Amino acid sequence: RVESVDLPKTGASSKENADPADEVDTSSLGKPPRDQAAHDDLQRRRWAKIEDLQRRLDALAPNLRARGQFDALTGELEGADASLSTARDAARDAGRAFERVKGARAGAFNACFDVVAATLSDTYRDVTRSARHPAGGAASLHALDAAEPYLGGVSFHATPPAKRFCEISQLSGGERTLASLALLFALHAYHPAPFMIMDEVDAALDNVNVAKLAAFVKRKTRDLQIISVSLKDQFYTEAAALVGIAKDRTRRASVPFSLDLEAYA
Numbered sequence: 001r002v003e004s005v006d007l008p009k010t011g012a013s014s015k016e017n018a019d020p021a022d023e024v025d026t027s028s029l030g031k032p033p034r035d036q037a038a039h040d041d042l043q044r045r046r047w048a049k050i051e052d053l054q055r056r057l058d059a060l061a062p063n064l065r066a067r068g069q070f071d072a073l074t075g076e077l078e079g080a081d082a083s084l085s086t087a088r089d090a091a092r093d094a095g096r097a098f099e100r101v102k103g104a105r106a107g108a109f110n111a112c113f114d115v116v117a118a119t120l121s122d123t124y125r126d127v128t129r130s131a132r133h134p135a136g137g138a139a140s141l142h143a144l145d146a147a148e149p150y151l152g153g154v155s156f157h158a159t160p161p162a163k164r165f166c167e168i169s170q171l172s173g174g175e176r177t178l179a180s181l182a183l184l185f186a187l188h189a190y191h192p193a194p195f196m197i198m199d200e201v202d203a204a205l206d207n208v209n210v211a212k213l214a215a216f217v218k219r220k221t222r223d224l225q226i227i228s229v230s231l232k233d234q235f236y237t238e239a240a241a242l243v244g245i246a247k248d249r250t251r252r253a254s255v256p257f258s259l260d261l262e263a264y265a
Contacts, residue, residue, distance in 0.1 A: 102148070109150045112190050117141040119189040124158060124182035127216040130208070133161035139182060156183065173204040178213065185220065195225040202235045214238040237261070 063069070120139050129136030138159045145152025158179040159165045168179050181201060188196065202210050214235045217226055221240070230236045242259040 105150060106148065113141070113143060113149060113154075115190045116183075116186045120182060120186040123185045123189075124179060126219070127178050127182050127185075128161055128212060130161075130212055135161070137161050137163075138165075139179060141183075158182075174206055174209045177201060177204050178209060181213065181216075188224075192224070195227060198226065198228040200229050200231065202230055202232050207234060210234045 117140070120141050124139035125136035127136070140157050142155045142157075143149035143152065144155055156168045156179070157165060158168050158171060158175070160171065160175050160178075168176055171179065202213055205213060210232055211234060215238070217228065218238050220226065228236070228239070236242060240260075240262050242261060243256065244259075245254050245256050247253070248255045
C-alpha cells in the first residue's frame with residue numbers, strides 16, 4: 001500500500017538531521033563543460049598529465065631487488081667492520097710488543113755502552129801512559145742517536161799524550177792500534193772472559209808504543225790470561241812463558257818448544 005511507504009524528505013528538516021559523513025564534496029569536480037570542445041580539451045590535459053607522471057615514474061626505474069642488495073651490503077659492511085676492528089687490535093698489540101722489544105733492546109745496549117764508555121777512558125789512559133807521559137791520553141765514546149743508540153752508531157775520539165783532540169780516523173796506525181786495544185779491553189770489562197788471544201797486535205807499533213803495550217798487557221795478566229802472537233822481542237820478552245816453533249837441524253824438521261821466562265826473571 002502506498003500509504004505505508006516512508007519517503008525521504010528533502011526539506012529543511014531533513015538537511016538538519018543528515019549525517020555530515022554521508023555528504024559528498026563535489027567542489028573539486030569543477031563545473032561541467034558547456035560544450036564538447038571544452039570537454040575534449042579537459043580530457044587531453046588530463047591524459048597529458050597522466051603520461052607525464054608515467055614518464056617520470058619510468059625514469060625513476062625502481063630496483064625491486066634493492067632491499068636484498070641493501071641487506072647483502074649491510075652484511076658485508078658489518079664483516080668489514082669486524083675485520084677492521086680485529087686488524088686494529090692486532091696492530092695495537094704488535095705496537096705494544098714492538099715497544100717492549102725496543103725498550104729491552106735499548107736497555108741492553110745502554111747497559112753495555114755505559115760500562116764500556118766509562119771504562120774506555122781509564123783503559124786508554126793506562127795503555128798510553130809512559131815515563132815521559134805518566135798521565136797518558138784521553139778517549140771518549142758517544143752514541144749518535146740517543147733514542148735508538150743501537151741504530152745511529154757511536155763516535156770514538158782519542159787524544160794521544162801531547163796531541164790535540166781528534167777522531168780515531170785521524171790518528172796514525174800505531175795510535176789507532178792502541179785506541180782499538182783500549183776499546184777491546186773496555187768491552188772485555190763488561191763480560192770478562194778467562195783468557196784473551198791476540199794475533200800480532202804490535203805489528204804496526206814503533207818501539208815506544210811496543211813498550212807501552214807490553215807494560216799494559218803485563219799489568220792486565222794479574223786478572224786475565226793473555227796469549228799473544230808476536231814477532232817483536234821487545235814485546236814477547238815481557239811474557240811469562242814462550243811457546244814457539246823452530247827448526248831442529250838434527251831432525252831436519254820444525255818442532256815446537258816452550259820456555260818458562262819466569263825462571264830467568
